[in-house]
Amino acid sequence: MNITKFLKDNIVILDGGMGTLLGERGLMPGELPERWNITHPDVITDIHRAYFEAGSNVVSTNTFGANSLKLSDEELEEIITAAVRNARLAADGVENRFVALDIGPTGRMLKPYGDLDFEDAVEVFAKTVRIGVRCGVDLVFIETMNDSYECKAAVLAAKENSELPVFVSSAYGEDGKLMTGATPEVMVAMLEGLGADAIGVNCSFGPRMLRDVVREYLTLASVPVIFKPNAGMPRVDGGKTVYDVSASDFAREVCELVKMGVSAVGGCCGTTPEYISCLKQNLCGLKPVEITEKDRTVVTSYSKAVSITDIPVIIGERINPTGKKRFKEALRSGDMAYILNEGLSEEDDGADILDVNVGLADIDEAQMLIRAVKELQAVTALPLQIDTSDAAAMEQALRLYNGKAMVNSVNGKRESMEKIFPLVKKYGGVVVALTLDENGIPERAEGRVEIAKRILKVADSYGISKKDIVFDPLALAVSADASAGTETLRAVSMIKNDLGAHTVLGVSNVSFGLPLRDKINSTFFSAALFAGLSCAIINPHSQDMMGVYRSYLAISGLDDGFGGYIRYAEALVGDAPRTEAQAVSPYGEDGLKRSIVKGLKKDAARLTSELLSSKEPLDIISGEIIPALDEVGVGYENKTVYLPGLLMSAEAAKAAFSVIAEKLPASKSDTGMRIAIATVEGDIHDIGKNIVKLLLENYGYTVVDLGKDVPRESILEAVKRDNVSLVCLSALMTTTVAAMEKTITLIHQEAPGCKVIVGGAVLTESYAKAIGADAYGKDAMAAVRYAEMLKRNN
Template identity: 50%
Template sequence: MKINDLILKRFKDKFIIFDGAMGTMLQRSGLKVGELPETLNITNPDIIRTIHKQYIDAGADVVIANTFGANELKYSSSKYSIEEVITAGVKIAKEAAGDKLVALDISSIGQMLEPTGSLSFEAAYNLFKKQVVIGEKAGADLILIETMSDLYETKAAVLAAKENSDLPVFCTMTFQDNGRTLMGTDPKTMVFVLEGLGVDALGVNCSLGPKELMPIVEEILKYASIPVMVQPNAGLPRYDGKNTVYDIAPKEFAEYVKLMAEKGVRILGGCCGTNPDFIKKMCEELNDIKPLKTEEKNFTAASSSTEVVFLGERVTIVGERINPTGKSKYKEELREKKVDFIQAQAVKQKEEGAHILELNVGLPEIDEKEMMIKAIKAMQKVVQLPITIDSPNEEALEAGARVYNGKPIINSVNGKEEIMKKVFPIVKKYGACVIGLTIDEDGIPNTAEGRFKIAENIVNAAKEYGIHKKDIIIDCLTLTASAQQKEALETIKAVKMVKEKLGVKTVLGVSNISFGLPRRDILNRTFLTMALYAGLDLPIMNSADEGMKEAITAFEVLSNMDKEGKDYVENYGAKSQGKKEIAKTSDKSIEQVKDLKQIIVDGIEKDAISSTEVLLQTKEPLEIVNSYIIPALDYVGEQYEEKEIFLPQLIQSAETVKKSFEVIKKKITESGEENIAKGKIILATVKGDIHDIGKNIVKVLLENYGYEVIDLGKDVPIERVVNTVKEYNIKLVGLSALMTTTVVNMKKTIEALRKNNLDCKVFVGGAVLNEEYAEMIGADFYAKDARESVRIAEDIFHN
């Protein structure tokens, strides 16, 4: 059953109502602390069946099978296989649903993906693939991918569903109160990436209560061209000393949900804290309104996992330098499978003001597919700008698009039939934008009309593959004025024709115009200005060329892109003229100090090693740690708090510091000096809880601030925490819990530490906790994030 059948036939003129929380209902039914909820499909199916029936009776059109966490990693030590658990879960739901629909439920694996974590993209894909195959075979009607906080993991899940099943795919992510997911993705980025990947509906679940979710829902609706789904929590959670309770009643919940429906949300349900009463009241509120039609939005956008660039709203600079043409050093590194040049140029072009980075790794003597994958992973470690994947090799294009975390631009296709047949399916599958070159079997036409004709053919052919013209960018091809002077103006004319008659975005490699001529900067700048006036949206150019950037800044004022000339004044007004330049110095060690700080900020691991080695020639290890590494980490932390960077960048900087510490510790060992650790800290995910993503993030940061972390892992018995505190005379313990059912064990662990009169402080953290929870269970501190855990440690060990 396809989504069109679901919405246009079965659900014509009515909303699709999903059920509410399964976990909340299971807790009421006596789920034991730490018990895997999905095993009840086998050990006590009547409980699950009864819950489904209650939701059906309340008015749900779709019940979600009890398969939320049923993946091979979580069930590796269970006596039940995921085949048994998922099959039983879907079959129970089918029995209870009658003529209603059943969704196979898939959520996060529980481990972070590379580069932030250790789980590879393809390993995640394979875990999700197994769930999908089992669920479809068991009879699920659709696939729900939900409560996702990592866009990269979400992409793996969506591809696993799309490539191994014909079922409709609904996908929702969970957002924090700062409007972003744990890994930094905002709602519009989610929309562009998931729509591109071909999900049938998207939206938000869990996260917050309906009132607090409203701004996130409104942003999703602003950008989404497919049905939007929302499943809020029953308000905000609090701990009453025994259980987790939520702060709004069914009536208030339903009223907010009705507001969402009136704004355009088409698919509605409940998450944590909701029960059949919430769904029943919601159905009553929605009974007298009709769903709004989902309108096609016309945004052209490329993105990383955290940053969207809208094409056409302003002039978009594409950095051109990660291209082997004329770069012997880069070619040599490609042959040696190195990524140093790539990472350095990515960071440099970002600092110079590039909005998108071109990536080309093409050399005939290398494995381009392998190198493309390596290069994209390397770039995404150090910058969050969107990437243009540039290659004539369709295997390299697909490999790059697959591992890319965001919505890329594929460069390129052209008017040749065989090329379009190879490239357009890749563009469609991965939801990319695509650059179309105005060249075909007969070469590049001399006239603007000839190039326009090819562009028109590309747009029409793309439509046949289901690619909307908003995702097409046409390159009318810049020819060299020294050899083809007449064609320079034909390129400008072609840009104008494409822009006006086809209504698509345009791109040009600007610097090509001046090859072989002196003072190339003059020609480049003038040609750029002419092209911008004709309708150029994306100049591929040297982002360090101040003259060209000044031309763009001026053009944006004169074309009314820079409203009230605010950016122009900021760049060239009195304040900017008064900015101090960084003082130059001949002191090599001082230059390296600055380099090390910037290396940590940029997250370039390899450079951290060589820079630290140079510093150690003139500086003591502790001086490097306290004067250079810690200030750099503090700066990164401040950027994180100000939402200038997000968790992946925070972790990458911490991983870079690890490389520096390895060099420092080696030096200390050789000299026989004492360990530099500031103090020992225990970290543990409490008994019954098998999630340790948050704990692992905290561990990385604390270690990089110089603390020795004793990581007890997950599902840690209370007595083990107590005994370890005694053995090592620990002053600070960090406890983590992700599940509401395990908060009680967090409380018991704290009580056990107090009962044993141990002189230690305890901080707690996790998705289900807040400051009120922390106080009620007896914790000394609440760490809202990993950065806060560092502050707590500093207070304990240095005050």
């Protein structure tokens, strides 16, 4: 029988701890337990056999830490082969004794917070899976995962390299979250989306401490739930390690959760065959609780889940270049800060999910989309809605996404469904389905509902259920067809009531071609909400729209105690200019200059726009901004201004510049000198680099930011491509100065005209000379001074 079938009719008993038992048999601290598969095969087989005899249906191979980051490919192969053999021997060919390929975390953090690339992580796990499959394991057991992203990499690797059932269990902290922030709700949604066969909780604590987390799994999951806790916490008693939960208490507490619906149970650290045997006795007579379909529509990031329920969800529409000149410019120049700011301000204004559309005719959309998704996920915990018509770009973004994304979109055309549904099936996601097909958009609501029904049927054939589809019955311009608004509203309520499915609308299309669009939009939005709309793609900065939304929740009894409405109202009333400082006149006492020196961002922006009505942009720059920067710069050099103060001023100046930039063609404020900046390969510190970049931009230089951990070849490529005349390199560690030296050598060889200035905590003037740098920047101002000098000499 296969394990999935066995799991349907039985409570599956997994095994208990391995490490503790090996310790008792002489494994030294720091020694790799996996090597014992080869050096002590009998010991390993004995332990597996003891578990089978105690009642385990599944034992996990002794391969928790066996991966290609720690072992050579040859040793990995040898260890896993031996491990599977050792477990198989213990199974003795007895029926219903299954062998699971055990996979633990790599021990490395994934980018952007560590140095392991997502695809590299997938490949590390894939190597282990491929060997395990060749050796004939019955299932893959991914366990003790404490990071959602790494967990996703492991599940993808298992799915892509085997047909075997995949069990996944994670280790939660006392805060009920994984170490990198995922809640049970996030993990359940993501793992079900990826097609895990059973999911759950292991390690960390004893059964009682984990009870709430397991209960949450039971409430949320539509697949079997695993529970494999520790025998409590360890302590030393008479020179021996003992755990504070006895076998009988352990068995009793675990069984309580089995009664609530847990399907597979076992033990982790500190548990022994005795615990499993007790567990088996306690389970005697218990029947598996039937697993019900939970019918929840959930999208997540790495830490935050948004479930689509009766409370409508706001999807921010601003990350989209359509009709936005400045946004297009940002995409072309790779100005990610602009895009990130757009997303963060939507979050501030109440968006629950951010739509991400970076499609532009003249850029590589897939590449930009991946970059935007990665960088947005580094700054916001909001789930994202990936919005692209390019299926290849969609696949790459869904793959790299940390969580379960919203997918925008599929439609009733056969070609669209054939492209998009397999992606949703593989990577998970809640997909927006437009009710149009080869014949266009039906005029009447009935026609749109027919398409929705057809989409549901096709989705089902791909194994995608209704809960993961949100229908968009399409808001069309009322200016073109006076009945467009009412037909869409009818479709919303029919899809909700007749099909029992969720809906979404890109609301603002309705007002296309009319003046004062917000008025039309907000009235239509209000009607759609009352018709039962589940999600709205809108501009969260619009006070009309958010006012309608907050009011709707209050009126419909969806805002318990009116807390949301009152907070909204208070924020709105208190929206007078924030008390950054007392009002300053742009003219009196060097208003703008003062505000920059003091580092008051909002004042600087406001005063700049006031000054622009009477002064030439270039006069403002030379008469106000530059003198302010000089004053602060000199103060910094004389140690009367400190680094945070210098940076606050720089940011205020940047705010002033961006107001001016809207009035002034870019070329006029540009000094014409291009500078590239990077943290060298192997180094992931970038605060210093960001500081230098900000100050150089203040002084009018175009700075190409290449990021951190940048290989020298990429730096050279940028130098040539962007006609760069100065490269700033940063390294914070002695170990990465070598990479810096190699980078300098390469640049001097291949781009002789280009200068290199270096900086970073471990460098000194003489050290910088020794590795061939043209200059040493002891701080950010030194880099500015050097650039100014180069410019003068040009």
